[in-house]
Amino acid sequence: MSFPRQQARTRRFTIGVPRAFQVSPDGRRVTFLRGRNGEDAATCLWIRDLDEAAERVVADPRTIGADDEDLPAEERARRERLRETGAGIVSYTVDADFTRAVFTLSGRLYTADLAGGAAPSGVAAAVAPVVDPAVSPKGDAAAYVSGGALHVVGLDGGGDRVLAEPDGDGVAWGLAEFVAAEEMSRYRGLWWAPDGSAVLAARVDDSPVARWTISDPANPDAAARTMAYPAAGTPNADVRLAVLSLDGDGLAEPRWIDWDRDELPYLARAGWTGRGAGGGAPAGSGTGAPPEVVFTAQSRDQRTLALLRADPLTGKAVRELAETDATWVENMPGVPAFTASRELVWIGRGEQDGRRALLVGGRESGPPGGAYLRAVADVDGDRVLYSASPAGRPGEVGLWLLDTATGQTSAVEVPHEASGGGRPGGEGAVLSGRLGGGTLVVQRRGMDADGVRTVLMRGAESGGAPVVAGAVESFAPAPDLPVPNVRFWSAGERGVPSALVLPSWYDPDAEGTAARLPVLMDPYGGPHAQRVLRTRSAYLTSQWFADQGFAVVIADGRGTPGISVEWEQAVHGDLAGPVLEDQVAALHDAAARFGCLDLDRVAIRGWSFGGYLASLAVLRRPEVFHAAVAGAPVTDFSLYDTHYTERYLGTPQGRPEAYARSSVLEGWAGQNRPLMLIHGLADDNVVFAHTQRLSSALLAAGRAHTVLPLSGITHMASEETTAENLLLLQVEFLHRSLGSGPNPR
Template identity: 35%
Template structure:
């Protein structure tokens, strides 16, 4: 997915804590390229000696990864319900260590650190690990993740290219002996806790903990035909970061074979280091060859792979794989496949011994289907699925054997975002945890996310009871306006992580009866201010307005539109971290505003699908309407002096604004913009734009390149030269088109920077100072 670069404001998604790629070398100062030709003259830049800018906040923001370093992340409740394990970074070293919170005493202790294992040595990340962290937007070094054995007695961690197992009761750390060459990726315990599986190089391998020995599960994997690895678009666009899955009995592994034969190969080079060979990457583009994926099942004891059979010519995408235990303890294997148009998504039941895939049910849409997270979820009562209903996404219970709809657990009118998991409540009733975009059942508010539970049956006989399951009321675990997520134990213990407009994420621990037991301790620095932001619906659009902290209501302020605009993403949310950098920018003499246009989730199917094949027009039209509605409501906003700033899809929107609507936007800073959609990846682009050549007109209409000769407003293009998501090629192509059209613009290259903007405090300071100065020069100050 086209995302923002780092935990700065240009971070576009409220997921887990994100940040710079761990282990990246300190970057050189940004290289500035200025290309000039005839155009409307710009005002001279502000004089920094006469008009100084305080950048200390920007430096501190970058050093602390947006004040997130030192906050607990990835909490997991142990199977016995007595502890919560979590990661927390040391703000000084920027390395994450493992901690344990005891529910009975509310005491926290450090369990394991990278320093303990490395004994002062340096952490070295493989290129494969760096790429994986880039896809997952992982921040600090140290432990990127950890895995609990099924009984909770062991913890699996990875440092560099080595696996370690910690015995929790004794504190003993065991290094798993290397069994071969090649980078280790995606380690995980078997369901019985006797093995650890992972990908080494391009094949799935297993480690027998009792025998203290590694052995191969698959063989013959190559860089072009990988076994057990998720391909690029699966990681970047589909939310699937794994390529292999254990069976419930720990006897077999299902794995994906990704064949890249014929897929276009692109190269990422560092212009400042011409002596370093470029890094290759398979990058499928619209209308061109896709990765060919098939699924195999193989016994860890040996034997041949059983290949799963489906119409792979029609359904190119393997969206999800789920093992589970269904009726009578029988193991089930479900696969979710998608056609290339992404207008049909099919759930199939697979017979692991033969590979026969039987169609159970499907979701279809004339525009596109969305891949739901965490489902299908297998329970003893049936298959839990987030499907498309007449009023939007709904949580469904479906029959194991036929796929037939049994019950609607949560209707689409409840504005549900998705399913987070299940657990057994203290009263014995099965529950689903659902984070949903709603203030209440009757007042949906997509700026918030709340955690609620709803009953599901544990036994099929319960389905025969009258009015099941809606006779039992659902419960909401959170009420305070903000963004809330949850991590839940098997017996109802849970951790709720919350952020509001006045507070950065904090994680509170509760028992099964919702009694508060304490808070996972943070050692993070706190921001020096709370944003002066208001979030409200204005006209048809949810909006945010950030005013200077020394706001003077008698003055007119230039406006900076902080834009994203892409589909399936909520930009305007009640989360403090989203508005810290905009507050600094506002304090330089602007009012910063944001608008969520059509295409965003939580407001019905038609609202979301309105952007289909209309990237260049609908989002921009809505941004202009929302902006004008704000200017009509708030007289301090000067509609004659409006700029736009954004990254990734937001960079595309900012550039699109000055090219198509120079009457509205007087200046723009476009970071890592997609400038032509034929140069972005297949799964994201074709989902919203259709297939080539049939949809060529939509691609031409959305491209910025044909608009180059229309530029008559100041435009600053910013792009990292090492970006392997939105390639630097995008900015170079637009720069070339603008230059050849004789238009004046500025281009700022960030050497060595990926799609996540640099965490280097110097670069952070200079980039945002440059942005503020650019808007000062072209929009002026308060009047």
């Protein structure tokens, strides 16, 4: 099987990889999602018993008899925001005692027994379609959304009750609005109280938001889809929070949470103190104190992020702390959270060097050695698991375990034999993990092995080094591709993290110009994403392009994470200049350093922000870049959403010059270079209007270009045939444009 087909069929080798781990309170069991093999997209729910070293399938869509094809529109939108390409059981929640899980298939609610092994069963009383269900901490009920109404249904024969229903057009309860899910990593809008007596829910009114229409010209008989899209400088959805008690019958009387929504309109995180299992609440206090509502809210200019607590009975909120920055404040993953001693776990700016610091009870508690802090992964009692990159090594991600009682911090190290033969810990690799009941689930991706290694470790609560207690196998197949041939370095005076991928068959020591290779720049290049990581999976597609006869250069310039806050904020007010300048610097440094790059034949390709960067490169710097493939490019930031765009550029009304600097629609150089634009017509993130506007402007200027519209494809071009052929068409276009030939061995 060819690599393009294999990658498309396995959805970039993600099918069969275990994910979405949850750990029981006693640390003895873990649940996770995984397909039955590397090509079966019908994801199953599994459970692993560490004491017995055994695992079993808890719920299999095929035996349940639901194919998960008939998805409600709200669920399709939720998966699009999550970039979820899987099928079957794609998410689930568990109760506090780890006895029951709930999930949906084809818009119907199912419950699974985690303790006794009984077969999963549908919940007949639930009103279909069911969207984003959450099991109560006691495991006796589930909250979910259907038709914009918030329901609670009994799981042991009880009936279904509507707690809150839409009170106007555009109103929905219990779901995350577009910008929360797309940009703030908040994917839900309901959270159970720790004792199961109430539900905290978001009421979203998107009636102020502009309506955009997405249609499919290939199917003119199909109705166009209208969506609420908050473009930069236009109104956002109105979001409120309310506590809905389960006391009584019928609709609950909302107890509104009161905060200054004019000053802080963005709801970034929400939950409860105390361990509200299944509801995404912050980690628990464990002291028996009455739970409070806790949430973070952000100003529209994103220069203020406040943490607030609220009394669930009165709704009165008080501000516990606020982070401010003259540029912007980042919403950091995993916080707020609370230790068993009720100390707040937070990520804020450190007092000495301005780096992000882990704060526990207001004390700076990490990371060590000036590392770049990325996220809090879990809080387990008085222990905090967090991720960070060692200083000067942005392509590596390690895990650290902090004992807040003693202040001791230790790096999580995976023994050599358990890490697939690679080096221990996060050295030369990317680690991610979960922690519960003293059990660690560590996933390792490295340059020394294919795919993902998942290791289970016990004893994290003892103060000593955790020991390996088993592994969870990945069923993803090995890529039908040579081991990526990658060289890493820091390019230019700014030290841009860079990687060069050479063909597996290429001899870089060969002399003469005939040995030099055409160059393909392969960046993302924008905020919140890195391409230069110490993991093989990051270079599979690049290696395939290299083996077609290219020297592939990847660079993470200013604006990308992993180095410092200042590095990320260097794109403020200009998303074009710094990122393009750093790509050129990395290219020229690579040519001088390695000597095998032909700078007379340079192409660039990318998707989303990478597509924006590719089109920008060939239009503004045609003396450097001779051809480009731009997939789903943002060409006019006034067409992109509020929370992302205004963070970097302000509003179009207030800072039109920033939008002009960052636009692909102007600032072109005189020389015309081949440009292929690829865009899904069903894309509701970067809408097709971006490509259409650029194509119209190019046509008006008499500039030849190619447009490849993809009927029915969203921002994720994951459909198998489309994904396979996109790679083949791109490489053919690039060879033709550069005058090079395929695989010149």
